[in-house]
Amino acid sequence: MAQKIQRPKGFNDVLPAEIGWWHRLEDAARRVFGGYGYDEIRTPILENTELFARAVGAATDVVEKEMFTFNDREKRSLTLRPEGTAGVVRAYVENGLAQNEPSSRFWYAGPMFRHENVQAGRFRQFSQIGVEAFGARAPRVDAEVLIMVRDYLDAVGIRGVDLRVSSLGDAKCRPAYKQELQTFLRGVAGELCDDCKRRIETNPLRVLDCKNERCRAATAKAPRMLERLCDECRAHWDEVTRTLKLAGVAFTVDPDIVRGLDYYVRTSFELIHVGEGLGAQKAIGGGGRYDGLVRELGGPDVPGVGFGLGVERMVMVLDAQEKKSDRPKPKIVFLAPLGPAAADRAMALARDLRAAGLRVEMDYDAKEKGLGNTLNKADRRAATIAVILGADELARGIVKVKDLRSGAQVEHEIASLVGVVKGMLGD
Ligand code: HAM
Numbered sequence: 001m002a003q004k005i006q007r008p009k010g011f012n013d014v015l016p017a018e019i020g021w022w023h024r025l026e027d028a029a030r031r032v033f034g035g036y037g038y039d040e041i042r043t044p045i046l047e048n049t050e051l052f053a054r055a056v057g058a059a060t061d062v063v064e065k066e067m068f069t070f071n072d073r074e075k076r077s078l079t080l081r082p083e084g085t086a087g088v089v090r091a092y093v094e095n096g097l098a099q100n101e102p103s104s105r106f107w108y109a110g111p112m113f114r115h116e117n118v119q120a121g122r123f124r125q126f127s128q129i130g131v132e133a134f135g136a137r138a139p140r141v142d143a144e145v146l147i148m149v150r151d152y153l154d155a156v157g158i159r160g161v162d163l164r165v166s167s168l169g170d171a172k173c174r175p176a177y178k179q180e181l182q183t184f185l186r187g188v189a190g191e192l193c194d195d196c197k198r199r200i201e202t203n204p205l206r207v208l209d210c211k212n213e214r215c216r217a218a219t220a221k222a223p224r225m226l227e228r229l230c231d232e233c234r235a236h237w238d239e240v241t242r243t244l245k246l247a248g249v250a251f252t253v254d255p256d257i258v259r260g261l262d263y264y265v266r267t268s269f270e271l272i273h274v275g276e277g278l279g280a281q282k283a284i285g286g287g288g289r290y291d292g293l294v295r296e297l298g299g300p301d302v303p304g305v306g307f308g309l310g311v312e313r314m315v316m317v318l319d320a321q322e323k324k325s326d327r328p329k330p331k332i333v334f335l336a337p338l339g340p341a342a343a344d345r346a347m348a349l350a351r352d353l354r355a356a357g358l359r360v361e362m363d364y365d366a367k368e369k370g371l372g373n374t375l376n377k378a379d380r381r382a383a384t385i386a387v388i389l390g391a392d393e394l395a396r397g398i399v400k401v402k403d404l405r406s407g408a409q410v411e412h413e414i415a416s417l418v419g420v421v422k423g424m425l426g427d
Pocket residue numbers: 082083084085114116121122123124125126127128130131132260261283284285286287288305306307308309310311312313
């Protein structure tokens with residue numbers, strides 16, 4: 001036998017057993033985000049490298065170490081998108097929407113790529129479901145985005161998610177805070193890991209997000225942005241939190257939120273799963289406001305706010321929460337024609353059933369005396385209903401319809417089959 005070929009590390013297959021969760025997550029996105037006025041957008045998974053360097057920030061881990069970047073045949077540097085926001089902003093600017101429809105709202109779903117150390121819940125290809133809302137400066141829109149993410153998690157049935165919110169200030173108050181933080185960090189540099197020592201000069205906020213215990217201890221008393229907001233950022237923050245309380249959406253103020261991408265200003269948040277199901281990677285989503293990004297990417301001065309949710313992590317939570325047998329799956333109608341004459345009739349019946357929107361699978365190998373065998377196959381497929389049609393039934397113009405959940409079997413006229421089956425499936 002030839003040697004088997006394996007998938008690259010950190011790249012996963014999504015098999016049919018799991019796909020029901022994916023569909024539930026995508027269907028809910030269409031429904032819930034649609035209800036808030038968001039339209040779906042699909043952008044390429046490959047972009048010019050410069051897009052991410054500029055949008056995500058040259059000093060971020062994502063751009064420094066994690067991008068899948070390569071030269072194409074014309075020696076142009078291309079990158080597999082590590083996140084969704086940059087591409088959506090590019091599309092919004094490039095297609096003239098920033099000028100003509102500045103208040104556009106988009107949602108998207110698709111694969112992202114980061115060359116990270118692989119572990120439970122952390123992959124090199126992963127999928128995000130995300131939204132981006134352009135054109136609104138009002139803090140109520142930040143709150144609405146957070147309310148929407150709650151509605152979304154409720155709709156898909158994910159429980160135990162803590163919404164952690166903070167403000168990262170803006171171009172007015174962050175530079176002074178950054179300097180203050182750098183001064184503090186230089187004072188404790190001896191206690192920091194090598195990465196953090198370097199980050200003091202390149203990306204000091206990131207130091208507050210380091211998972212290393214010694215770094216955490218050394219920075220416990222560091223000043224936090226939330227305590228240093230300018231008046232405008234403070235007013236924005238107060239209004240966001242007031243609106244969330246008014247809506248009865250629970251959240252935790254977390255001044256340690258940093259975010260791994262540079263484009264955020266003011267409201268920033270993470271969705272942390274606090275129950276069982278995820279390993280060390282507890283963040284099922286994150287997002288925030290990015291008012292300077294559209295301009296940074298060559299568009300007008302249009303503000304934006306959005307979030308991204310990790311699909312694999314949500315699937316892991318759903319799998320831990322529900323029994324394996326509760327994975328969403330379609331109901332199967334299994335057609336068992338016993339013999340060639342019955343098979344001819346059954347093929348036409350299968351089309352009628354399918355035209356009525358049902359999922360029909362047929363046993364093409366069933367033999368005249370093979371009822372037991374074909375019913376075993378129906379069981380293995382976890383079918384809900386078996387329709388049995390032998391020479392005798394055919395002659396009498398009937399079918400036997402067996403409810404495989406209860407075992408009850410009833411004869412019906414062939415002509416009434418579609419209605420009967422639909423009724424049994426509760427459609
Ligand atoms: P992010 O926090 O980098 O934000 O990613 C969002 C989510 O994607 C994470 O919370 C996590 O669930 C999932 N994720 C990230 N990396 C991995 C990985 N290696 N394996 C599995 N899941 C992963 C963004 O990407 C922003 N674009 C979100 C945003 C949209 N902000 C504003 N608009």
